[in-house]
Amino acid sequence: MTSFSEFAGSLTYDAIPEDVRKILRRSFADILGVAAVGATTEISSIARKIADRLWRSSPEIGAARMIFDGRPVSPAGAAFAGAFTIDSIDGHDGTSPCKGHAGSAVFPALLSIADSLRASGHALSGQEFMVVLTIAYEIAYRAGLTLHGTAADYHTSGAWTAVGVAAGVARLLGLTEDQTRHAAGIAEYHGPRSQMMRCIDYPTMLRDGVGWGAPSGVMAAYMAELGFTGAPAVTAEGNAAEPWWRDLGQAWRIVEDTHYKPYPVCRWAHPSIDAAHDLMRDNxxxxxxxxxxxxQTFHYAVRLAGYNPKTLDEVSYSIAFPVATMIVRGRIGPQELSPEVLEDEEIRRISNATELVETEHYTKISVGKRWADVTLYLKDGREIMSEPRTPKGDADNPMNEDEFHRKYANFTDGLIAKPRADEMETMALSFDRLDGAGLSRLIDLIVAPLDR
Known part of the structure; x- marks a missing residue:
């Protein structure tokens, strides 16, 4: 069995299957669209102010610029601000088996290191960046599966993405296998083992923990470089973890588990939203x-509830209100996250007339996938029920290229000038073909302030 530290230290670009590369290209472009909207939120604004005030750069490490902001801070500060920015809009890629997201931590963390390394004279190529993304995603997913398989509590993504980030950063810093083991152990120990259901029951700006998971992973690698010890990471090593790591480098969780979101709300609401959309359209x-x-859906989805949300955070972790929004407006995009939508009387009428029912069957089968069905009771006495649904964007029901592009264009419209947005999307979708100058150009586009 290949150890995670050996995998992190030896993976080459040529060893990465093309279907893995395709997913990470897609995730790059998709996350940039989400980050553009995220940069307009209060969550992002506060996080960037904190990074600027408390996480300044040092000559020894070099500066990293914050996403869609441009101010130079430390790599940990840029990772912190970027992760909160992306996570503030719940529209980025995810993994249902881990009940969370890797990209919202991995991308801002590794971009921050790439930017700081460039400042010191090492401009990463696109192939180098593909290698570290693959390492961080694959290790994060497997650490997440291990955590969910061995711990009773449902922890946020920050808990396990910290391990993947640490491994990716360790590779970028050229750490030894032993140092990489310590980096992962430090990140796992100090990463935020925060309780996800707390933020679902009481939605706030805390979100999915990646705002602290990303910088925890970054700092862990730098600490290990200086000799700080922390191994082993129990989500990556040992007998308890072995079932989730035995096929590392042979099978790819990135391919099996990555999903995408048409709508910027919690994934657990998506099968119900899709079912309501199709019922309204078809009839x-x-x-x-x-x-x-x-x-009718599974237990965790019923916990979302959210009949009368008062904030963006409450909308993101709700189900009744987004379904009502789809019924009234026929879509859910950034425009539906505006304050005026919260006061829409017709949406509130439908939301408050929505019954959420947990079924034992859906709870049992909603492990690697999410299930629901929807019944509309019409004023003329008819009842129209959907088939059981899983969400659009899963591997067996993928979004097509046109749907991805329309989502990206909708998310960047009015925030990023079209020529810049088009260049970013084109470069992100082929980033591993870029040389050092090309990837540097893409980073420059990403860190420049919004054009609005």
Whole structure:
């Protein structure tokens, strides 16, 4: 069995399957669109102010510029601000088996290191960046599976992405296998083992923990470089972890587990949103035809509830309100996260007329996938029920290239000038073909302030 530290130290670009590369190209472009909207949020604004005030750069390490901001801070500060920025809009890629997200921590963390290394004279090539992304994603996913498989609590993504980030940064810093083991152990120990259901039951700006997971992984690698010890990481080594690591380098969790989101709300609401959308479209209905709604789904999704959200955070972790929004407006994008939507009387009417029902069957089968069905009770007495649904964007029901592009264009519209947005998307979708100058150009586009 290949150890995670050996995998992190020896993986080459040629050893990465093309289907893995394709996913990471797609994730890069998709996350940039989400980050653009995220940069407009109060969460992002506060995080960037904190990074600027408390996480300044040093001559020994070099500066990293914050995403869609440009101010130079330390690599840990840029990772902190970038992760909070992306996570503030719940529209980025994810992994259902881990009940979370890797990209929202991995991308800002590794971009911060790439930017700081460039300042010291080492401009990473696209192939080098593909290698460290693959390391960080694959190790993060497996650490997440191990954590969920061995710990009773449901921890946020920050808990396990910290381990993947540490491994990716260790590779960029040229650490030895032993130092990489210590980096992962430090990141796992100090990473935020925060309780996800707390933020779902009481939605706030805390989100998915990646705002602290990303800098924890960054700092862990730098600490290990100086001799700080922390091995082993129990989510990556030992007998308890072995079932989730035995096929490392042979099978790829990145391919099996990565999903994408058409809508910027919690993934658990997506099968219900998709079902409501299709019922409305296929039966040529308007919201005024709908008397009430019944959603049958799994336990965690019922916990989302969210009939009368008052903040963006409450919308992101709700189900009744997003489903009602789809019924009334026929879409859920950044425009539906505006304050005026929270006051929409028709959306609130449908939301408050929605019944959430947990079924034992859906709870049992909603492990690697998420299941739901929706029934619309119409004012003319008809009842229209959907088939059981899993979300659009899963590997067996993928978004197509046009859907990805339309999402990106919708998320960047009005925030990034079209020529810049187009260049970013094109370069992100082929980033591993860029030389050092090309990847540097892409980073420059990403860190420049919004154009709005």
């Amino acid at each position: 040529k209905l308007s919201s005024t035809d709908v008397e009430r709604v019944r959603i």
